[in-house]
Amino acid sequence: MSQCDIRYHGHMARWQPDARGRLEAAAFELFRERGFEQTTVTDIAARAGLDKRTFYRLFGDKREALFSGSGHLEEVLVKAVTETDAAPFEAVVAAFRRVAGEIFADRLELVRVLQSIIESSPELQERELRKAGSLAAAVAAALRAKGFGETTATLATESGATVFRVAYARWVAPGSDASLADLITEVATELRAITSAQG
Amino acid sequence: MSQCDIRYHGHMARWQPDARGRLEAAAFELFRERGFEQTTVTDIAARAGLDKRTFYRLFGDKREALFSGSGHLEEVLVKAVTETDAAPFEAVVAAFRRVAGEIFADRLELVRVLQSIIESSPELQERELRKAGSLAAAVAAALRAKGFGETTATLATESGATVFRVAYARWVAPGSDASLADLITEVATELRAITSAQG
């Protein structure tokens, strides 16, 4: 198995390594500098020293270059939900709290820039919504796999996601200094209060 | 005020009336016949007896032709939320129940076709998500206008929207025969149970 010794998987001298990473970085920079709509895919590829066609082989479309992290997020979230034995809503909230610590905690500045880019473009907002949706679908599926019913799984997931969204918005908003995990706990309590109030 | 007698607002002989309506109808038909992606804007305009450029003056993009009804929905929803004095979550759920009766009740078949078109295209799904989002923003704003806090308004709105989405999915699913309004009530009860359960 001498192949295992090859650390630089294939083509190293011929092409700069990590084309995908360079494209993501180039896209992020350009979106920040000029805005999403003022940046063409050709611009991104050029800055990464690649061709437009190569961009489209690595990303489905221009927006995807900005949402590469969401796959990892889904993974961690599903794992967290699977490994607990709490009630569904509590499980989802706890999973988000874990994600808050593992993924978001030390990236506030990055997240703020990312969010400002997204807010500047309707196209990106749509994509973000879809990513959130498929993420929720994955979590709901994980709950169902644990034996919960379709409706229960969906409602717990969506409620948990709502809690996260609100907490996240507060966390990203300027002037806040609480941790995301704490905000999640607070918002979850508020949600319980609101939904259990008497009509 | 003799002008009030003019029923056919302006240009009647020169152009067929209701260009917008004709384009919406043409788009709906073509999307159903060939699918969204297999239909070009030029196709739609041609079927409506108009030019591509005219389409883009009336609709921001190809997807918008399918979501014309969402403006009316938002209007009714906001009105319903404003006119009640129930607690926030209950107010939103009641508003959705009202919308269920006033707008959706006698349109199951149409809604099913619409939904099947949307489900066939990721682009349309993204747009639907965005429409739902701006609708929620409007409802939340209405709650805030009634004096509720930002967080309360958002949580109540999002929870209400979740209830509606789940009920709507059940209603549209084949084989169901309950009314949308009843489904909303049921789902709201389930949500209360889930969020108030002990960890």
Added chain:
DNA sequence: AGTACTGATGTCGCCTTGTGACATCACACT
């Protein structure tokens, strides 16, 4: 009546997104 204005529509040309088909060329394996 004549004329200028308005406003919805059509025409033309352009850039950008996204894709299929084919060429290229360092590296690996035989």
Added chain:
DNA sequence: AGTGTGATGTCACAAGGCGACATCAGTACT
């Protein structure tokens, strides 16, 4: 040396979307 293989570049093209200008019925103003 010969032969793949796989990531990349090149070319051409359909479709989305937009700016600028032309057209022309009806309206308003004189």
